[in-house]
Amino acid sequence: MNDALRILHRAAPVMPVAHFQNLDHAQACAELFAEAKVPTVEVTLRHPQAWQMVKIFKDIMPFAKIGVGTVVNRRQMLRAADEADFVISPGFSAELSILARKTLTPYIPGIATASELMAAMNEEHRVFKCFPAAAIGGVALIKALSAPFPDVTFCPTGGISPSNYQEYLALESVACVGGSWIVPSEDALNKDLAGFLAMLKDLYAS
Template sequence: MTPHAASEITEGLCRRAPVIPVLVIEDSRHARPLAEALVAGGLPVLEVTLRTPAALEAIREMASVEGGIVGAGTLITPDDVEAAQAAGARFGVSPGATPMLLDAARAGGLPLLPGAATATEAMALLEKGYRVQKFFPAEAAGGVAALKALASPLPQINFCPTGGIGPGNAGDYLALPNTLCVGGSWVAPRAMVAAGDWAGITALAREAATLSGQGLRR
């Protein structure tokens, strides 16, 4: 898959909802009901980070949830790309980008949302054909002000900022012309997941799905 084709797909995914839940799943038994709760709340695109032993099994469980589109986050190596695809991931997200990782995603046909934190990194990815990127770590890398500053010299790049984003500042990011959506973990708090509070998570997702550049749409 060419980087241009990958960006076409990731742009479409980012436009599905204002928030992509970033999920760290400790117990794969929670995966399916969690996905169902988030999709029911209006957040169909889900990122499961490869940070726990349960992550790949969680992707397998979520892949069959009707209406959901499940991807794998924290892709770092070619082996991560292969394992994510084998588990049923339909897209990948990386905190940064290396030649080996980009080559693996391209060769495997996995649409990738590669990470960038500086103008140089964003330009290097654009040079390779990636015009939709992850801005990470968003708050630590300068937040809204930094991303806004990139919009003028690099208007052809759109971002999904992730890292330190919650309901209090998501609207500020979404108001930027180069932000398609944001990634965040606040819609699936670990305590609520552990307790099986799926109705509560659906309520959080439903509120997140109403976010816009002006905050909550009333």
Template sequence: MSWTLSPADVFSASPVVPVMVVEDAADAVPLAKALAAGGITVFEVTLRSAAALDAISAIARELPEALVGAGTVLNVAQYDAAVAAGAKFVITPGFTPALLKHAKAGPVPLMPGIATPSEAMQALELGYTHLKFFPAEINGGAKALKALAGPLPQLRFCPTGGVSAANARDYLAVKSVMTVGGSWMLPAERVAAKDWDGITRLAADAVAAVKG
């Protein structure tokens, strides 16, 4: 393994990771700066838009002290493209053995998504201990993660999917959960309106909510 940044470093960098869908690359840096002003400096830019890779490059260039990563990575080609764009980590909604084996030899850490104990065991067999639990709420939420911790105590999780200000602390109360992912601090209408001050306030509220 040649990772210089560990999955634990990523998961411990912030109690909440914003899941960012950037439709316009010009919004990437102002959006990231707005989140940073609210106390969030770890960003997951999902590869769900044509602007995603350009957004990652812009954030990596303009906010070098932040951790910007790529989400919704589905295959080896997307992993390589995200790394080339400047992503410092990669998160996936699920995994294939080919992708996990490729990332093991890659330069940045990958945190694979799992939804079942069998998937968690497969990821662990391939050497992955820091996982995304997705979609979290549909798959049993915090109670499911607490149950998984019994037979698989060595695993650590970032639950994403249905996580909100209302339940984030429930997840973080589970010993195996290091951080949570969500988009509640990034409502689409505020991004579209370029309401960066409003997003800063929502980011600060999100940090306060998860820290209690």
């Protein structure tokens, strides 16, 4: 089992795809996730202080694997190799794949088509983020791709919710899903911290 696949199995059933409003929000979520023993978190690079947020999670959750998401260029990949446990991209880049191998960084590229899947497989990848999953066909698309590519594993992300994530997890080729719904907003934390803690503990109980 390669490192990327280990990351997905560790993250199951849901990898939090985390975009925070500010550093205080990131700190509060890291403390919540630590108490709930969330095993894996993807911190997206969608905020100017995202790298500081990655450090917050690394400091507060030393037992977890903390990854960097939305990595789209060489500079981000090299920094992620130093500061995170794994890297996720919304698409596939051969350059990023080469850098990941050179830096021994677990890398999960994104794919949306069979052609992208084939290009990534040519770079020895077998573990993928399927993005944006719901918008490009959802469960039906993953079923269709899994037939000609039976040895690949997916983490569908995008449009995944409490109402449909089990449909994805029922597929043999899906190791986990990526979800933002399990990352509470600041308002939600203030209103129902206990409720979110209970939900997370239940989700990862198995």
